[in-house]
Amino acid sequence: MTGAPQQYRPRTTRSLTIVTTSRGSSSALSPVVSIDRLRMARDSYHEPVLANGIVEFFASLPAGVVVDATLGGGGHSEALLLAAPQLRVLGVDRDPEARVAAKERLAAFGERVRIVGATFAELVDVLIANADFLGPDSVVGVLLDLGVSSHQLDEGARGFSFRTDAPLDMRMDPTTGETAASYLARVDQHELARLLRENGETRFAGSIAKSLVERQPRTTFELTEAVERAVPMAARRRGHVATRVFQALRIAVNDEAAQLDEGLEAALDALSVGGVLAVIAYHSGEDRVVKSFLADAQSGGCRCSPELGCVCGAIPRVRVVKASAQLASAHEIALNPRARAARLRMATKVAP
Secondary structure (H helix, E strand, O other): OOOOOOOOOOOOOOOOOOOOOOOOHHHOOOOOOOHHHHHHHHHHOOOOOOHHHHHHHHOOOOOEEEEEOOOOOOHHHHHHHHHOOOEEEEEEEOOHHHHHHHHHHOHHHHHHEEEEEOOHHHHHHHHHHOHHHHOOOOEEEEEEEOOOOHHHHHOHHHOOOOOOOOEOOOOOOOOOOOOHHHHHHHOOHHHHHHHHHHOOOOOOHHHHHHHHHHHOOOEHHHHHHHHHHHOOHHHOOOOOOOHHHHHHHHHHHOOHHHHHHHHHHHHHHHOOOOOEEEEEEOOHHHHHHHHHHHHHHHHOOOOOOOOOOOOOOOOOOEEEOOOOOEOOOHHHHHHOHHHHHOEEEEEEEOOO
16 A cells, blocks of 8 residues: 555444345344344444554555454444555454444445454454455454443443443343343452452442442442442542442453453464554553553563563564553544543564
């Protein structure tokens, strides 16, 4: 590709036509949502965070496949496909609603796109199962956009948000696994307190855990009420009192910590030399994990003294693009408030 990549400009209209790709059964989507819910899903997926930063680094890559391992509504993939005609996208998401919305959004790109249902920790299996789509091309990029999507928060019935009363579900794939309510019904109080502390709810973790185990909330409002009973009004920080509790439960229900560890390793293994790994995190715990993983990959796991230099023979696996995370501009935050928390880190895979 010659010339600078075009700046991504969000589209404001899209057709509702659902197009099935012709690249085999792995692109098929289960009919889990009605047309009305599909219309709502399509309209409620927000524009992708830090899209121009992603395009800037990915659009100059050689011809090959980019794995959008947390596809969501397909916004990042759309930006890449528009800016870089030499790229194809293998989109992965565990959320059936996201896959349907992304399939509609990306239909115009035809056989340049395949969408599959999986978690990003299952990336190795996904690549094996979709070898026909990859063909002779290399995986030149992997993108991970972590955490809960704007659509999942806005879709009150999913139970991710304290703003709407709904069953306490929180599963990113609502067709499998246990709900947040089921998790609270079985978890030990001390284990729950530990989970809350790990996610920033330090001072009142014990009392909140006790309240949740005693009250066994089944809805989002019941969960909020149980948290409010455990935290004195005078001690409440800025923002909603239950924000970190909702986050901690979502992470536990969807096994996000293990998913991130396994997904980062799988992504790096999948990349060809010169390929780009990009990760967008939205809270400090995730960002610390990503930063540590990339630093370790850049040093090859070397633990030698900096003063003496490396004597252990460690072999670097990546070159980190920038030591600090890339943040959203004030303009993007004004357009998309969710971008305020976003931290983008990128690395290029190097030859051993």
